[in-house]
Amino acid sequence: xxxxxxxxxxxxxxxxxxxxxxxxxxxxxxxxxxxxxxxxxxxxxxxxxxxxxxxxxxxxxxxxxxxxxxxxxxxxxxxxxxxxxxxxxxxxxxxxxxxxxxxxxxxxxxxxxxxxxxxxxxxxxxxxxxxxxxxxxxxxxxxxxxxxxxxxxxxxxxxxxxxxxxxxxxxxxxxxxxxxxxxxxxxxxxxxxxxxxxxxxxxxxxxxxxxxxxxxxxxxxxxxxxxxxxxxxxxxxxxxxxxxxxxxxxxxxxxxxxxxxxxxxxxxxxxxxxxxxxxxxxxxxxxxxxxxxxxxxxxxxxxxxxxxxxxxxxxxxxxxxxxxxxxxxxxxxxxxxxxxxxxxxxxxxxxxxxxxxxxxxxxxxxxxxxxxxxxxxxxxxxxxxxxxxxxxxxxxxxxxxxxxxxxxxxxxxxxxxxxxxxxxxxxxxxxxxxxxxxxxxxxxxxxxxxxxxxxxxxxxxxxxxxxxxxxxxxxxxxxxxxxxxxxxxxxxxxx
Numbered sequence: 017x018x019x020x021x022x023x024x025x026x027x028x029x030x031x032x033x034x035x036x037x038x039x040x041x042x043x044x045x046x047x048x049x050x051x052x053x054x055x056x057x058x059x060x061x062x063x064x065x066x067x068x069x070x071x072x073x074x075x076x077x078x079x080x081x082x083x084x085x086x087x088x089x090x091x092x093x094x095x096x097x098x099x100x101x102x103x104x105x106x107x108x109x110x111x112x113x114x115x116x117x118x119x120x121x122x123x124x125x126x127x128x129x130x131x132x133x134x135x136x137x138x139x140x141x142x143x144x145x146x147x148x149x150x151x152x153x154x155x156x157x158x159x160x161x162x163x164x165x166x167x168x169x170x171x172x173x174x175x176x177x178x179x180x181x182x183x184x185x186x187x188x189x190x191x192x193x194x195x196x197x198x199x200x201x202x203x204x205x206x207x208x209x210x211x212x213x214x215x216x217x218x219x220x221x222x223x224x225x226x227x228x229x230x231x232x233x234x235x236x237x238x239x240x241x242x243x244x245x246x247x248x249x250x251x252x253x254x255x256x257x258x259x260x261x262x263x264x265x266x267x268x269x270x271x272x273x274x275x276x277x278x279x280x281x282x283x284x285x286x287x288x289x290x291x292x293x294x295x296x297x298x299x300x301x302x303x304x305x306x307x308x309x310x311x312x313x314x315x316x317x318x319x320x321x322x323x324x325x326x327x328x329x330x331x332x333x334x335x336x337x338x339x340x341x342x343x344x345x346x347x348x349x350x351x352x353x354x355x356x357x358x359x360x361x362x363x364x365x366x367x368x369x370x371x372x373x374x375x376x377x378x379x380x381x382x383x384x385x386x387x388x389x390x391x392x393x394x395x396x397x398x399x400x401x402x403x404x405x406x407x408x409x410x411x412x413x414x415x416x417x418x419x420x421x422x423x424x425x426x427x428x429x430x431x432x433x434x435x436x437x438x439x440x441x442x443x444x445x446x447x448x449x450x451x452x453x454x455x456x457x458x459x460x461x462x463x464x465x466x467x468x469x470x471x472x473x474x475x476x477x478x479x480x481x482x483x484x485x486x487x488x489x490x491x492x493x494x495x496x497x498x499x500x501x502x503x504x505x506x507x508x509x510x511x
Contacts (some may be wrong), residue, residue, distance in 0.1 A: 023116035025086045025097040034071070034079050037062060039088060043121035052092070055080065080111060088117045139185060142348040144226040150235050156250075158241045165257075170274075179282050183295075190302050197401040218307050222300065229286065229296055236283050241276060245288035248275045425472045428452065437501040440485050450489040457499060467504065475504040 026035035041061050046051060060077050062068040083089045091109045110448045152171045163171070183511035248377070280289075290292035334354060356370060388394065428449060431437050439453065458479035460466045467477045483498040 021116075022086050023088055023114065024120065025121070026083060026088055029082075031079065031082075033067065034062075034075075035083060035088075037065070037068070037086075038079060038083065039113065039121060042089070042111070046113055046118055053112075054108075054110050055332075058111075069122055075158060080109075084111075087114055089113055139181070142178055142182050142185070143232065145226060146175065146182065147228055148230060148234070149174040149234050150239075151246055154235060154239060157239070157246050163250070165254040167251045168247055169254040170249050172247060175282070176278060179285070183285065186299055190306075193306050194269050194302075215310055217301055217309060218310075220302055222243070225296075225300065225303075233286050233296075236286055241279065243273075244276070244279060248272050251275065261391075283349070295493060422450070423469065424448065428472075430505065434505045439487055439499040439501075441488075444488045447490050450487060450494065453499070453501070454496075456501065474488075477502040479503055 026032060026039065029035060038058060039081075041058060042053060045051075055073070055076055058080075059071075059073055062071055062076070080089065080091070084091045090112045090113065093109055149171055152161065152163075155176065156163050156168055156171065230305055248271075255271070283289075285295045326402070327490065362487070427438075427446065431443070431445065431449065437453070445453070456468060456470065456476060457478055457480070459468045460476070465477070466479070467475055469475050479500040479502065481498045481500075484495055485498045486493045487496055
């Protein structure tokens with residue numbers, strides 16, 4: 017299981033276009049029961065296509081050698097038809113494809129026919145066929161029917177085949193109807209044409225499934241796994257009659273355990289096991305959910321369609337209905353049914369107590385609504401409030417702010433030497449000073465003369481060079497251009 021599958025190399029190789037064409041031809045001939053092919057026949061087939069117009073026999077032999085190396089082909093030298101010594105020296109070969117190659121190509125053909133969507137179907141007859149095969153098994157193990165080993169093996173293969181078709185087809189079809197492509201198609205108006213056919217298909221499957229599956233469940237419960245020993249013995253005896261050299265070379269394991277596991281899988285699919293519910297119940301739930309989803313989609317499409325439909329005929333019919341009445345009281349009753357109660361007031365409230373659209377009005381909790389006059393000069397009443405004197409708090413905050421600025425000024429003056437601050441590799445500053453210097457650079461770059469007025473009232477000119485330096489701070493190192501901060505009016509102030 018863990019080895020590298022060399023036989024699949026041709027699917028992703030650089031020359032996959034030629035390898036796949038060659039092996040596809042081998043697969044086609046294998047299905048026609050022609051096992052051995054000669055290079056001349058392969059070359060004649062390939063040159064029919066425009067992609068192989070420049071393809072040579074030498075290239076074909078190289079490709080065949082590569083496929084033999086990857087174990088996709090088996091080369092066998094043909095010695096009986098050599099007419100000359102030269103033909104014998106050329107080692108004329110004929111080729112046969114391997115079982116791995118056949119299975120790969122068979123799978124690819126199936127995938128190519130499938131396309132980009134899931135396949136599958138909901139076949140009602142498969143459950144009936146499975147039930148009939150299980151009845152034959154019951155007759156064999158109870159002695160009601162004396163079947164030969166070959167017939168018993170065929171019944172067992174029928175059970176496995178029908179069960180495999182049921183599981184694969186149903187799972188693929190459920191995946192198909194739940195795919196994004198089908199979901200998009202359901203949202204279009206064209207889906208209304210197929211809704212009845214689609215719903216009938218699912219409903220008929222559910223009806224047939226409920227009838228036959230219940231019989232299968234009863235039959236599976238009646239058959240005890242120990243009783244199947246008689247059937248499995250006949251199946252194994254029949255398989256031993258098919259002679260194969262592999263059996264002679266190595267001892268074959270007893271397949272009885274494998275048969276039991278397959279039977280338990282069939283039983284768990286219909287009846288469930290200790291790990292959860294049966295797949296049969298899940299299939300019913302998913303099919304019913306698909307029918308409900310189709311119903312909801314059709315309802316929404318119908319409502320959308322009615323929005324754009326003219327109601328002229330409806331109004332004319334209603335007008336004729338009113339005109340045919342002789343008494344006003346009867347017309348009032350018809351009006352109440354057709355148009356509802358007149359002179360009602362509807363209040364809009366922005367509070368949404370629940371998200372359930374099916375909740376009735378009387379199940380809601382009462383809500384308050386305040387109606388405001390719709391007049392031009394209406395103003396809501398405002399309660400007068402006292403004016404709070406915050407002068408003391410303002411003075412305290414102002415004092416704290418000034419003290420903080422004074423500390424920052426003293427801190428920045430420690431780095432001024434000769435009316436300049438030079439940022440180089442030897443400079444180590446606090447985190448606050450680094451942020452302050454970077455803010456000065458940002459503000460200075462936005463001015464033509466690169467001169468700004470700082471928070472301390474001084475004017476600073478910023479000069480940047482192309483040289484890169486590392487500014488060391490308490491919280492790390494910053495790579496930046498080498499900068500010089502010149503305090504323009506510091507010399508005048510000092511004087």
